[in-house]
Amino acid sequence: MYYKVTLMQRGKRTFKVYEAPNKRAAAARAKREFPRAVVVKTVETAAPVEDILKKIGKDLQKLTKGKIKLDDKIATIRQIAVMTDAGIPINDTLEDVAANTTNKKLREIYQNIAADINAGKSMSQAIAPYAEEFGHVTIAMTNLGEKTGNFPESYHKLADILENIRNNTAKFKKALRYPLITLTAMAIAFVILIMMVVPKFRAIFEEFHADLPMPTKVLLGIEYAFSHYGLLLLALLIGSITAIVLLYKNNKNFKYWADKIMVHPRFYLINRVIFLSSMYNYTLVFGELVRAGIPVSEALNTAVDMVSNDYIREKLETVNVNIGRGMSLTDAFEQTGLFENMLLQMIKAGESSGQLDKMLQKVTEYYNMRFQDIIDNLSSYIEPIMLFFIAGLVLLMALGIFLPMWDLGRAVKNAP
Template structure:
C-alpha cells in the first residue's frame, strides 16, 4: 500500500489537500469520491530514503488527448445505442484503441463493472482522464436510463470544446509569433548588423550623437555577454512556466491574460463560450445546478473565471438566483447575464446557455480570422519605432560621413 498526496474540492466547492493510503491511484480517487470530494490531483509520494532515480509511471507512454476522449465518447454512444452490453463494448474498444495507456484504463473500468460497480463510479476512479463534468453526466444518464444520450452529449460537448480551445490557442499564437519575430530581428541587428557600422565609425574621428552611442553600447554589451543573456532568457521562461504551474501563478496569469489589449476580449468570449456550452449541456442532461457549476468550472479553461464560477455555487445554495450570483461574480458580459435572466424566467436556462455559446463561437471565429488586422496597427508602430531608432542612431552618422567625404 502506498501513500498519495491529493488536492480535491469538497461538497461545498472548497479546496482541500492532504495524504491518504491506498493500493493504487485509482483506489485513492475512489476513496475521495466516496467521501463526497472531487479529486483534482493525486500524486504518489516517494518513500523516504529510497535510492536511485524513480521515474513517474507512464512517463514514456502516449498521453490521453481530447481526440481520444472524443472518439471514445462517439464510439460508446454508437455501442450503447445499438444495445451492445457496455462491458462487452468497453472490452472491444480497449482492444482497438491505439493508445496503450487508454486501453489499460478501459480494461480496468470493464473489470470494475463486472465486479458490480456503477458506471459513473467506475469512470470516476480515473479523474486524470474523466473529469467531474464527464462523471456527473454519466451519473445522470444512469439514473434516467439514458446512458447513450449522456455519451452523445459528451461527444458533442468535447468536439465543440476542442474547436473553441483551438481558437484560443490561435488567438494567443499570432501575437506570440509577432513578439518572437521582432525579438529575433532586434537580436540580429544588435549582434550582427550594428557591429559592422561600429567598425566604420571607429575608423573616423567623427563625434557620434547620443542615440548612436547608446545603440553601440547596447550592441557591445550584447556581443560580450550573449551567453549570459540567452541563459537569463531561458531561466526566465523556465521560471514563468513553473510559476504558472502553481495555483496562485495560474490564477494571476489567467487574470492578466484577459486584460491583454484586443486579444483579452477574444479570450474572454472564448472562455465564456466554453463555460456556457458546458453548463447548458449539463443542465439539459439533468445535472443539478449546484453540481453543474462546480463540474463546469474547470471546463472554462481559465482559473480566474473558474474560481468565480465555483464561488457562485455558495450564493445559489443560499437561495440567490443564478442571475444575481453571476452579476456579483463580475466576469460575465451583459449578453450572458441577459440570457441567464431570460432562461430563469422561462425555465429554459439550458437552451439559453447553448444559444450564448453559439453566439460567442461565431464571434470568436470571426475575431480570430481577423486577428491579423487587429494586430497589424501595433506591429506597424513597433516596426516604425525600430526604423526610427536605426535612422537616428546609425544612418545619421553615415550621412555625416558622406558629407565629410564629399567635402574632401
Template sequence: MNFAFKGRNGRGELVEGIVDAVSSDAVAAQLMAGGVVPVSIEATTEAVSVAGGGWLEALLARPVTLDDTLVLTRQMYTLQKAGVPILRSLAGLEASTSHPGIISLLQDVRASLDQGRELATAFARHPAVFSPFFVAMTRVGELTGRLTEVLKRLSEHLEFELDIRARIKQALRYPVMVIFAMAIALVIINLFVLPKFAEVFAHFKSELPLMTRILLGFSAWTVRWWPLVVAGGIGAGLAWRNWIATPGGRYAWDRFKLRLPIAGNIVLKATLARFARSFALANSSGVPISQAMTVVAQTVDNAYIGARIEQMRDGVERGESISRCATATGVFTPIVLQMIAVGEETGELDTLMTEIAQMYERETDYAIKGLSAAIEPILLAIIGVMVLVLALGVFLPLWNLGQAAMGR
C-alpha cells in the same frame, strides 16, 4: 500502492488482477462491493497499466489527444445507442484501434469495471484524458440511466472545444511567424551585424550619435553576457511557470488575460460560451444547480471566471435567484442576464443557456476572424520602429561621414 488479488465471483470462478488502493483492507472492501470474495491480497510492484515497455517507450509513446477523446466518445455513444453492453463496447473499441495509448486506457477501464468500479471511477484514473467535467457527467449519466444522451452531449462539447482551439491557432499562425522572424532578426543583428559596424565606427574621429552609442552598447553587452541572458530567460520562464501553477498565480494570470487589449475579449467570450454550454449540459442531465456550478467552475479553464461561478453557486445555496447571482459577478452582458432571468422564470433555463452558448460562440467566431486583422497593424508598427531605430543608429553615422567627405 498496487495490490495483486485472487478471488471468487458469484459463479465460483477464479478472478485475479491488480488494483491501486491505499491498503489491503480497501482492496477487500472494493472486491466485496463488486461481488468478489477475496482469496489472497498481496502488495506488488507491478504496475496497474498494461502498457509496459520501460521508460524509453513511455517517453516516446504518442499521447492521447483531445481528438482521440472525441473519437472515443462518439464511438461509445454509437455503441450505447445500439444497445451494446459497456464491457463488450470497450472490448470492440480496443480491438479496432491501433493507438497504443487508447489500447492501454481501454484495458485499464475494462479491468476497473471487472473489479466492480463504476465507469466514471474508471475514467477518473486517467485525468490526462478525461477532464473532471467529463467524469462528473459520466457519473450523472450512470446514476440517471441517461449515459447514452450524456455521451452524445459530451461529444458535442469536445467538438466545440476543438473547434475553438483550431480557429485560434489559425488566427495566430501568421502573427506568431512574424514575431518569431523578428526575434531571429534581432539576435542576428545584435550578435553579428552591429559588432561589424562597431569596428567601422571605431575609426571615426567624431562623436557618434546617441542612438548609435545605445545600439552599440547594447550589442556589446549582449555579445559579452549572452550566456547569462539565455540562463536568465530560462530561469524567468521556469519561475513564471511555477508561479502560475500556484492558486494565487493562476488566478492573477487568468484575470490579467481577460484585460488584454485584443485577446482579452476573445478569451472572455470563449470562456463564457464554455460555461453556458457546460451548465446547460449538466442541468439538463439532472444535476442539481449548486453541484452543476461546482463542476462547471472546474471546466471553464479560467480561475478568475471559475471563482465568479463559485460565487454564483454560493448565492444560489443562500436562496438567491440565478439571475441576481449572475448580475453580481459582473462578467455577463445585460442581454445575457435578461435571457437568464427569462429562462429562470419560464423553467426553460437549459434551452436559454444553450442559446447563450451559441451567441457567445458566434461572437467568439467573429472576434477570432478579426484577430489577424487587428494584430497586423501593431506588428507593422513594431517593425517600422525597429527599422527606424536601425536606420538612425547605423546609417546616420555613415551619412554624416559621407557628408563630411563631400565637404572636404
C-alpha cells in the same frame, strides 16, 4: 492547499504540515494521527520543498511522455457512444475500444477503467483519476450520462463538444500562422543584421571617436550582449519560460495571479479569448445539465469545473453560494460581474417562464458567436501589433546606423 498545524502533546509544542482542502480537514488529519494531542491552531502555509520537487518531477515526466491527441480521444469517445447506444455493456465496450485504439497511453487508461468497472466501480468513479488526461468536460458529461440514464447521448454530445474545441483550436492556430511567420522572419533578420552588420560599423564609429546617438548605442549594446552572452541569454530565456510554466502548474497563488492578469481589460485580445471560451464552456455544460433535469445547484457545481481560469472560476463559484442564501439565479449571476445586462435579462426571462434551459442555450450561442468572431478576425486584430513591432525594428536599425553616418559625413565635409 497546505496547512501548518500546531499541536500540544505532553506539554511539548510540535508542528506538522498537511495537504488538505481546508483548515478543518487539516486539523482532522492531525487529530487522527495524534489522538492525544490538542490542536492549538491551523494556518495556511507554503508547500514543503520535497512536495514541490515531486510535482515538478511529475510535470517534467508528463512533458517528456507527451499528451494524448485530441483526435484519438474523440474517436474513442464516439466509439463508446455508438457501442453503448447499440446496447453493448460498458465494460465490454471499453475493452473493445482499448483493443482497437493505436494510442498506447489511451489503451492503458481504458484497460484500467474497464478493470475498475469489473471490480464494481461506476464509470464516473473509474474515470475520475484520469481527469487531467481527459479534461473536466469528459468527467462532467460522464456524470451527466449516469445521472440521466442516457449515457450514449451524453457521450455523443461530449464528442461534439470536443470536436468543436478541436476545430476552434485549429482555426486559432491557422489565424496565428501568418503573423507568427512574419514576426519570426523579422526577428531572424534583425539578429542577422545585429551580428553581421553592426560590428562593421562599430569599428568605423570607434575610429572617429564620435559622440553616438542613443539608437546607435542601443544597437551596439544589443550586439555586445549577443556576441558575448548569446548562449547564456538563450538559456535564461528557455529556463525562464520553463520555470513560469511549472510555477503556473504547481503554485496556486501564482496561477490565480496569472489568471487574473490574463483576463484584465488591458491585456489586449488574450483577455477576450480566455473569457469568452471559459463562459462558453460554462454555460454549455450548465445548460445541458439543466436540460437533462439535474438540479440547478448540482449543475452549477459540475459546470464550474469546466473553467480552468481560477479568477473566473472563483467568481462563478459564488453563484451557488448566493443561491443557497436565497438569491435568485439571475441575481447570483449579476453579482459575479461577468454577465452582460442583455444576457441577465434573458436568463431572468427563462427563470420566470420555466424555460431556463432554452435561454441558457441562447446565451451559449451568444458566447460562441463572439468567440468565433474573434478567431475569424484574429489576423486583423493582430496586424496593428505586428506593424508596430516591424516598424520599431526598422526604425531602430535605420536610426542606429544612418544617424551617426550623417554626423560623420558632416564632420568630414566641414573639416579643413
